[in-house]
Amino acid sequence: MxxxxxxxxxxxxxxxxxxxxxxxxxxxxxxxxxxxxxxxxxxxxxxxxxxxxxxxxxxxxxxxxxxxxxxxxxxxxxxxxxxxxxxxxxxxxxxxxxxxxxxxxxxxxxxxxxxxxxxxxxxxxxxxxxxxxxxxxxxxxxxxxxxxxxxxxxxxxxxxxxxxxxxxxxxxxxxxxxxxxxxxxxxxxxxxxxxxxxxxxxxxxxxxxxxxxxxxxxxxxxxxxxxxxxxxxxxxxxxxxxxxxxxxxxxxxxxxxxxxxxxxxxxxxxxxxxxxxxxxxxxxxxxxxxxxxxxxxxxxxxxxxxxxxxxxKEWEDRVAALSEAKQKELARMLAGEAPKKLSSTVKALKKQISESQPKVATRKSSEMVLEVINPILPETIGGSADLTGSNNTLTKDLGTFDFDSRKGRYVYYGIREHGMAAAMNGMALHGGVRPYGGTFMCFTDFARPAMRLAALQHIPTVFVMTHDSIGLGEDGPTHQPVEHLAISRATPNTLVFRPADTVETAEAWEIAFTQSATPSVLALSRQNLPTVRTEHKTKNLSAQGAYVLAEAEGKRQAIMIATGSEVAIALAAREALQAEGIGTRVVSMPCMELFADQDEAYRKRVLPAGPVRVGIEAACRLGWDRWLTGERGRANKADFVGMDSFGASAPAEELYAHFGITAEAAVEKVKALL
Amino acid sequence: MxxxxxxxxxxxxxxxxxxxxxxxxxxxxxxxxxxxxxxxxxxxxxxxxxxxxxxxxxxxxxxxxxxxxxxxxxxxxxxxxxxxxxxxxxxxxxxxxxxxxxxxxxxxxxxxxxxxxxxxxxxxxxxxxxxxxxxxxxxxxxxxxxxxxxxxxxxxxxxxxxxxxxxxxxxxxxxxxxxxxxxxxxxxxxxxxxxxxxxxxxxxxxxxxxxxxxxxxxxxxxxxxxxxxxxxxxxxxxxxxxxxxxxxxxxxxxxxxxxxxxxxxxxxxxxxxxxxxxxxxxxxxxxxxxxxxxxxxxxxxxxxxxxxxxxxKEWEDRVAALSEAKQKELARMLAGEAPKKLSSTVKALKKQISESQPKVATRKSSEMVLEVINPILPETIGGSADLTGSNNTLTKDLGTFDFDSRKGRYVYYGIREHGMAAAMNGMALHGGVRPYGGTFMCFTDFARPAMRLAALQHIPTVFVMTHDSIGLGEDGPTHQPVEHLAISRATPNTLVFRPADTVETAEAWEIAFTQSATPSVLALSRQNLPTVRTEHKTKNLSAQGAYVLAEAEGKRQAIMIATGSEVAIALAAREALQAEGIGTRVVSMPCMELFADQDEAYRKRVLPAGPVRVGIEAACRLGWDRWLTGERGRANKADFVGMDSFGASAPAEELYAHFGITAEAAVEKVKALL
Missing domain, CATH: 3.40.50.970 (Thiamin diphosphate (ThDP)-binding fold, Pyr/PP domains)
Structure with missing residues (x-):
């Protein structure tokens, strides 16, 4: 001593x-x-x-x-x-x-x-x-x-x-x-x-x-x-x-x-x-x-x-002296409530997208959504761990947060995924602001301790995770997530969104920005994706976690369940199967957690017993069996198109072909199961 | 410019x-x-x-x-x-x-x-x-x-x-x-x-x-x-x-x-x-x-x-001048080959344990194994991220690796889970040494980027992850893993062991120390566990990933599948079910990856179609459906006893009761499915 x-x-x-x-x-x-x-x-x-x-x-x-x-x-x-x-x-x-x-x-x-x-x-x-x-x-x-x-x-x-x-x-x-x-x-x-x-x-x-x-x-x-x-x-x-x-x-x-x-x-x-x-x-x-x-x-x-x-008391008096509008706005921001305009803004964007049907990466979709949301949500503070141009997290109106420009709402976090995630948690806990920040999805690994703490602390931090699969391409397996969707899905109190197009991306952001006690992970593609939600629906379909995107024509023999960039592959597979007379439903499943929260009746409508089921996701199967062999599915009537190894370094389309994540592979699996 | x-x-x-x-x-x-x-x-x-x-x-x-x-x-x-x-x-x-x-x-x-x-x-x-x-x-x-x-x-x-x-x-x-x-x-x-x-x-x-x-x-x-x-x-x-x-x-x-x-x-x-x-x-x-x-x-x-x-060339001459025994030993260590004695040493320990049947935490079991392995594997370098006494990673013969004692084989890494994991990867890549290191399993999160790189780099780093569930007790949810087994199981080329007792722990270490291109994660309990492998088998049963630990008596109506600390719970549930005439098999599944690698015939022997199945693991269900509803299982004949939220701060036994991870809960689930 x-x-x-x-x-x-x-x-x-x-x-x-x-x-x-x-x-x-x-x-x-x-x-x-x-x-x-x-x-x-x-x-x-x-x-x-x-x-x-x-x-x-x-x-x-x-x-x-x-x-x-x-x-x-x-x-x-x-x-x-x-x-x-x-x-x-x-x-x-x-x-x-x-x-x-x-x-x-x-x-x-x-x-x-x-x-x-x-x-x-x-x-x-x-x-x-x-x-x-x-x-x-x-x-x-x-x-x-x-x-x-x-x-x-x-x-x-x-x-x-x-x-x-x-x-x-x-x-x-x-x-x-x-x-x-x-x-x-x-x-x-x-x-x-x-x-x-x-x-x-x-x-x-x-x-x-x-x-x-x-x-x-x-x-x-x-x-x-x-x-x-x-x-x-x-x-x-x-x-x-x-x-x-x-x-x-x-x-x-x-x-x-x-x-x-x-x-x-x-x-x-x-x-x-x-x-x-x-x-x-x-x-x-x-x-x-x-x-x-x-x-x-x-x-x-x-x-x-x-x-x-x-x-x-003096502070309360000072706040009471503010204009009524300011007081209301302050109270709203401190309560973490989204402004009423959020819903209508998202609806308007969805409508426009369903009409114009852009083919863009969902990271770009995310930017398009933020471009309309950031102006009406002054509480957002965005940022990126030195991947601003890749994560598409910066919108025109934000300005830079810096020691000489504190009104700016964009933080250059540097190459600090973990520090960024923790800092965002601190902002969310402080209240009055709503943080989101981006990095490559593979670097979920670096941010993990803070991402878990967001979930445990009941705070609505938003993690913008772009380049969400082998679709990242040439940077190779060190940068290609395989297990990271499973990692976030395994974490309690976490919403993991993998939107298929700009419409689903807008719906995901709306849900993320209306959470008060749950963090969201947005898994976004590097590569361009077609608009699959070509028919405008005012309802936020992603809020149900999964929904029927394309119904089978004729007798329903197969259900393909897909997320994100693989929804378009599922639609292509459906087209091929329908051409052969095999009635095929496509279910888009942007958020497994929200689907799990739906009542049995809805889940049964989306995933009825009977048809064969094939899941498609450019990631590991772990976490999928619940929807393939569980939920009225059958082990001998289910299969999965995805990854069972790390990725590789090559152009994205070649990797999809190399790892067999294609409409052809999905078609073959369905036919093998029928 | x-x-x-x-x-x-x-x-x-x-x-x-x-x-x-x-x-x-x-x-x-x-x-x-x-x-x-x-x-x-x-x-x-x-x-x-x-x-x-x-x-x-x-x-x-x-x-x-x-x-x-x-x-x-x-x-x-x-x-x-x-x-x-x-x-x-x-x-x-x-x-x-x-x-x-x-x-x-x-x-x-x-x-x-x-x-x-x-x-x-x-x-x-x-x-x-x-x-x-x-x-x-x-x-x-x-x-x-x-x-x-x-x-x-x-x-x-x-x-x-x-x-x-x-x-x-x-x-x-x-x-x-x-x-x-x-x-x-x-x-x-x-x-x-x-x-x-x-x-x-x-x-x-x-x-x-x-x-x-x-x-x-x-x-x-x-x-x-x-x-x-x-x-x-x-x-x-x-x-x-x-x-x-x-x-x-x-x-x-x-x-x-x-x-x-x-x-x-x-x-x-x-x-x-x-x-x-x-x-x-x-x-x-x-x-x-x-x-x-x-x-x-x-x-x-x-x-x-x-x-x-x-x-x-001069170096080769110098090596050639060493005694033949030394040359052989050097070649063995550089090749990363385990010494022949490893197998017999593990067998002897297993025999002794099956006889003495100690009730110890598997982290302690791990120490008991290392106490006999470290002396015969001079290439091991152990360590811990400031949890030596909790991870049980230090054995008597190692000595401290330090600037003035370089022959020591134990590294005090400090509170640096990530740095430790990365350093271990470096050692494994260097060759000639075989690193293992410990921390609390929950801090998998901190070490994740390096754990993934171990798998991607094809190196046999061993991660000793103790306090592997709510069994950790009072330190609470920040320290209680829920999703971490799923995280490591989702990672390609990674062996995740969750041994049920000292015998399985010895088997896990033997497998981990004979790997040349795959990292191992050892998930070990804080709390004491009875010896469940009371009958000595020279064969390394854990190498098959899962095996029948206790066969059903009478008609086989149920199969309980469990890992680690929950195997004893499964055995207790089996006893209660058998007492009611419900024939119940208990499958211990210390390593899902190795079981998945077995041929269909073996997997079918262990998990035949027919009986209801209940999985028990004090962790999230994600990853379990493959064995419950897949592999000849059926969605309406399967259930799971585990965690669907973060843990809490309380004594371990109270938490097991609070979260319903008990033999009684398992019995009820089986009966509800029959």
């Missing part, structure tokens, strides 16, 4: 010490009761958190959803008891002492890691390391954007982050740091809990990076302080707020301060030894029973929790 | 200029003929590559698999024509001028991005940015490890990397840089192609990181040079080799040097304009027809290609 003079800490700031130790005691008690969790981090960062929440954080514990509050992001999410202790102490209505006692139990709001959907006071779900700090960049972007558009009187707050060594070792943190530095996100303040300990031992066994130099290399304002000195903490936060760059405050701390496990990797985990707990409390000078906070300390904390109430 | 005095470049080093321009001309010709690709990067980095390959790289073009060659990794894989041009120029037997002419066409070895399995001269598959630089860390670790064990006379080579801005923006590069710096990988040299251009425009629109400072912060030796000055390049490489830290050489270059697209984002892509090509060649002073290299220049390059022949 590195010696620390705890008596001196107590003596120098006796009141602060006891207030901070309230956090320590709650963390120790809750983890011990749960017999699992992470005790040391809340103990080590209690001083920083106490100064931050009592002196700097702008919030009102009675109004955790106040739009102009400062955001607090516990990137080191395993230290969740730090957050729960703070919320309980300041008087949050949901995180009661019973919840703290119920830490990590079924149904509790105090889950093992913070989960934003369990309590309003929890800004985001963290635990997978590096995600919090990366989402914080999105929070800060949202704030800058809204401040530029609405003025400082409506939006003017900070984003505070506590990150540990794990967060900084995760690669995504570099993407976040570099993006924040480039964008000069001056309202972002990151505290690095520099305790020198990870699970496997000292940080030094796996890392010797000079973190302050690393942040400085990306344009951050950097300070290094004793993380147990409240005056130093206070001064550092003040300096951070005064600087127009993002700030990193390196806080030298002792994990599990005062406990027998202090400064050890054991201190990272659950400290459950009863005698050691008694001893630690003795060292801290804490005499209250478990889960009890002396009234004086609790009321001081509650005062800190209501410190922002008057500021909030 | 930033003005460059190309005449001065030519005049100062006229011979060098023409040799380097041979690369430029080939890149320009090949991309133009393919009408796709990336012209500018090979043009910009031709000078660096020329100096490196002709003056420093230890290689013999006639022996591309020489074990002690220097490795060249084109992390900026889109610049593949740089590598193909070099290989052709030095006389590689596979990359002929016809292959260069056939760039990016079906069946060519000259794919859009370098693919290691197409030609021996290609060390690894790159293109997904950041992967090459991250794999290079593994190459360098392998070399250090082998040098320590075999001596400098057998292994003493360098790993050279060309990385672009995209590589350095990708987060994984930070994991690689920090790991290499910490490990003082002095034989690793990274050239940063500092051309200031990405696809979306100037690097400065998305990044202003001071890369030299960033590398220096992680303990790298850093130099900054003019990347078109052959003397500066030569001196920098010499200095890099002399330094005992990993080296980064920042090379200021001009993308598409001398072309109309120089220094623009257009120069990044395919330059196909015929007149501009003529003009560029004019600027370069290049008069040879397309795809032709003047004899003098070609023979100079071929001389560079055979420069290492004598060194290789």
């Amino acid at each position: 590195i010696p620390v003079d705890i008596d001196a800490l107590k003596a120098n700031h006796p009141e602060h010490w006891m207030r901070a130790t309230a956090i320590r005691a709650l963390a120790l008690d809750a983890v011990a009761k749960a017999n699992s969790g992470h005790t040391g981090m809340p103990i080590g960062m209690a001083d920083v958190a106490t100064v931050l929440w009592s002196k700097h954080m702008k919030f009102d514990a009675a109004a955790p959803e106040w739009a102009d509050r400062d955001r607090f992001i516990l990137s080191a999410g395993h230290g969740s008891m730090l957050l729960y202790a703070l919320l309980y102490l300041v008087g949050d209505a949901e995180i009661t002492i019973d919840e703290v006692r119920n830490f990590r139990q079924l149904g509790a709001k105090t889950a093992g890691h913070p989960e934003n959907f369990l309590a309003k006071g929890i800004e985001c779900t963290t635990g997978p390391l590096g995600q919090g700090i990366s989402m914080s960049v999105g929070f800060a972007i949202a704030e800058e954007s809204l401040r530029a558009r609405w003025g400082k009187k409506v939006f003017d707050h900070h984003t505070y982050v506590i990150a540990g060594d794990g967060c900084l070792m995760e690669g995504v943190s570099q993407e976040a740091i570099a993006l924040a530095g480039r964008q000069k996100l001056g309202h972002l303040v990151v505290f690095w809990d520099n305790n020198g300990i990870t699970i496997d031992g000292k940080v030094s066994i796996s890392d010797n990076t000079n973190q302050p130099e690393r942040f400085a290399a990306s344009g951050w304002h950097v300070q290094e302080i004793d993380g147990h000195d409240p005056e130093a903490i206070d001064a550092a936060i003040a300096a951070a707020k005064a600087d127009d760059r993002p700030s990193m405050i390196a806080c030298k701390t002792h994990i599990a301060l005062g406990h027998a496990a202090q400064d050890t990797s054991k201190g990272h985990g659950a400290l459950t030894d009863a005698q050691q707990a008694i001893d630690a409390k003795g060292v801290w000078g804490w005499t209250a029973p478990a889960f009890e906070i002396p009234a004086e300390i609790k009321s001081w904390w509650e005062e800190a929790g209501s410190r922002g109430a008057s500021e909030r | 930033i003005p460059v005095d190309i005449d001065a470049l030519k005049a100062n080093h006229p011979e060098h200029w023409m040799r380097a321009t041979a690369i430029r001309a080939l890149a320009l010709d090949a991309v133009a003929k393919a009408n796709s690709g990336h012209t500018g990067m090979p043009i910009g980095m031709a000078d660096v590559a020329t100096v490196l390959w002709s003056k420093h790289m230890k290689f013999d073009a006639a022996a591309p698999e020489w074990a002690d060659r220097d490795r060249f990794i084109l992390s900026a894989g889109h610049g593949s024509m740089l590598l193909y041009a070099l290989l052709y120029l030095v006389g590689d037997a596979e990359i002929t001028i016809d292959e260069v002419r056939n760039f990016r066409q079906l069946g060519a070895k000259t794919a859009g991005h370098p693919e290691n399995f197409l030609a021996k001269g290609i060390e690894c598959t790159t293109g997904p940015l950041g992967q090459g630089i991250s794999m290079s860390v593994g190459f360098a670790i392998a070399e250090e490890s082998l040098r320590a064990r075999w001596g400098k006379k057998v292994f003493d080579h360098h790993t050279y990397v060309i990385a672009g801005d995209g590589c350095l923006m990708e987060g994984v590069s930070q994991e690689a840089i920090a790991l290499a710096g910490r490990q003082k990988l002095g034989h690793l040299v990274v050239f940063w192609d500092n051309n200031g251009i990405t696809i979306d425009g100037k690097v400065s629109i998305s990044d202003n990181t001071n890369q030299p400072e960033r590398f220096a912060a992680s303990g790298w030796h850093v130099q900054e040079i003019d990347g078109h000055d052959p003397e500066a390049i030569d001196a920098a490489i010499a200095a890099a080799k002399a330094d005992d830290r990993p080296s980064m050489i920042a090379c200021k270059t001009h993308i598409a040097l001398g072309h109309a697209a120089q220094d623009t984002s257009k120069g990044h892509g395919a330059l196909t304009d015929a007149q501009q090509a003529i003009d560029a060649k004019g600027v370069w002073g290049w008069t040879a027809p397309a795809f032709e290299i003047p004899a003098e220049i070609k023979s100079w390059w071929e001389e560079a290609g055979s420069r290492g022949a004598s060194e290789r």
Whole structure:
């Protein structure tokens, strides 16, 4: 154990010490009761958190959803008891002492890691390391954007982050740091809990990076302080707020301060030894029973929790002084509601497309849709991970979001798919903006941790994934998705759209932009596709997930089910089969999840028992059997045209022929099954 | 265009200029003929590559698999024509001028991005940015490890990397840089192609990181040079080799040097304009027809290609001077062949386990297996992304791999799942070592880009993924995999094992360690599991992917198919069903891919038509329908017990009950189907 003079800490700031130790005691008690969790981090960062929440954080514990509050992001999410202790102490209505006692139990709001959907006071779900700090960049972007558009009187707050060594070792943190530095996100303040300990031992066994130099290399304002000195903490936060760059405050701390496990990797985990707990409390000078906070300390904390109430009231007055139209618009954007015009705009576009029947790639279709949607949805913030011209994510009216043009709505994320996805999650969580961003679909892999967190956090981030198959062509198998539709479809609470043409693309965007709690993945083609929805329907057919695009003529002997670029192949196969008198229905299935949500009667109408079934998708079969052999299908009457290996490097049409994803192959499979 | 005095470049080093321009001309010709690709990067980095390959790289073009060659990794894989041009120029037997002419066409070895399995001269598959630089860390670790064990006379080579801005923006590069710096990988040299251009425009629109400072912060030796000055390049490489830290050489270059697209984002892509090509060649002073290299220049390059022949011969003599036993062992390890003892060791352990029938978590089973395998497989290099005690990846005999203990075989990777996975790929590609490494299965997401590349590259990396379900318990849904089995199963050329007990775990390891071209994922439980293989069988039953673990008594009315921790639940369900007179077979299915590979007759024996089928796996159903409703199954006679949402934070047993993954639920489903 590195010696620390705890008596001196107590003596120098006796009141602060006891207030901070309230956090320590709650963390120790809750983890011990749960017999699992992470005790040391809340103990080590209690001083920083106490100064931050009592002196700097702008919030009102009675109004955790106040739009102009400062955001607090516990990137080191395993230290969740730090957050729960703070919320309980300041008087949050949901995180009661019973919840703290119920830490990590079924149904509790105090889950093992913070989960934003369990309590309003929890800004985001963290635990997978590096995600919090990366989402914080999105929070800060949202704030800058809204401040530029609405003025400082409506939006003017900070984003505070506590990150540990794990967060900084995760690669995504570099993407976040570099993006924040480039964008000069001056309202972002990151505290690095520099305790020198990870699970496997000292940080030094796996890392010797000079973190302050690393942040400085990306344009951050950097300070290094004793993380147990409240005056130093206070001064550092003040300096951070005064600087127009993002700030990193390196806080030298002792994990599990005062406990027998202090400064050890054991201190990272659950400290459950009863005698050691008694001893630690003795060292801290804490005499209250478990889960009890002396009234004086609790009321001081509650005062800190209501410190922002008057500021909030003033903010509400300022908002009430806005024009009625502006107030309505602000409320709509904050609620994440789509404007009424969205539906009519999409309908008008669909009608025009069904008439003009363009043959374009669906990535281009997506751009055509965004060109009409972005002007009526001022809350959208688009972007791309350095593939703007390929992802077709930029529309004419957006302008560039930059440090000198904060009203711009297009972010050049750089080659940072993961950082982009996490930042978009942060924006969606912040509220008031609606993020979408593009990359090649194959790089779903890079963005995965954040894409999963979008689903888990119940937020409507939109991932624009272009070049969605071997149709990508010559760039070859490193860039050709095969398993990525399955990956996103396997993820709970995720809508995966693979539209067949511009009409379905418009329908997909309409659905994506009306979600409030579910992310969407748009899988879009590189190659040109014919318009298959040539008959205008005002109804959003994609909202049913799958529908009959072309009915069988004569006796229905076969059903071909296809998505995206393969719908045209299915139609060609149908034509060939019909020519031979084989009645064939074509079902377009742009969204399996939405189809699965339909009632049995509808699903049965689309996929009745009887006819042979052939699925067509230039991707792996995994996930298709449900529709081929399940849902009234039969194993000996079903087949699939798709990929069972990685792709190859060649022109797209040659690859389709080489891998046998053709109308001829589909026809043969149908005939073999009849 | 930033003005460059190309005449001065030519005049100062006229011979060098023409040799380097041979690369430029080939890149320009090949991309133009393919009408796709990336012209500018090979043009910009031709000078660096020329100096490196002709003056420093230890290689013999006639022996591309020489074990002690220097490795060249084109992390900026889109610049593949740089590598193909070099290989052709030095006389590689596979990359002929016809292959260069056939760039990016079906069946060519000259794919859009370098693919290691197409030609021996290609060390690894790159293109997904950041992967090459991250794999290079593994190459360098392998070399250090082998040098320590075999001596400098057998292994003493360098790993050279060309990385672009995209590589350095990708987060994984930070994991690689920090790991290499910490490990003082002095034989690793990274050239940063500092051309200031990405696809979306100037690097400065998305990044202003001071890369030299960033590398220096992680303990790298850093130099900054003019990347078109052959003397500066030569001196920098010499200095890099002399330094005992990993080296980064920042090379200021001009993308598409001398072309109309120089220094623009257009120069990044395919330059196909015929007149501009003529003009560029004019600027370069290049008069040879397309795809032709003047004899003098070609023979100079071929001389560079055979420069290492004598060194290789001396190396072969030194190896031949080793004892016969050592030569055999070296050959075995380089060939990636498992020792004969592996099979008997696994059999002995299985026998002992079937007798003692321990109830342990399969992560612990995995440790028990490794404890007996590691001593007989000296080529293994284990590790964990900071979860050693949880992943159970460390065995007693390994020792720590570190800068002062290179013979150690355990790497503390830090909280870097992605960097670990990529480094392991690099080790596997290097050869002579067999890497495995652990993290929580949920963090498959972080490692995904490298896990996919393991499969695509045909290498046997082993991913030890513990805490493979809601059985993880209190850490909650951020740490509980639901879709991750499906993710890995959807990936081509990947074996996904979910062993039910220690016997199956031993079988899985035996299969994983005998693979030569396929990565394995071991999904292991956190929670204790009973031994289900209580009857010893010398045969590796897991190698068939699935097998009958318990036969129905009486008329076979039901088949329960389960994996991993749910096999014991299936057995309990069977017992309850048998007690009611319902004959029930239990099929353990530790590896779906291997089962799919069995012949129809075997699959039919295991999964005959007729009985109802219920699958049990604490994960999403996606991927299961193939075995439930396909394979002679029927949609109305099949059901699944598993997850259809994210998990929750609570003790494991409560979660199993809460989500209905119980023997009772399985029994009910069977009865409902009968």
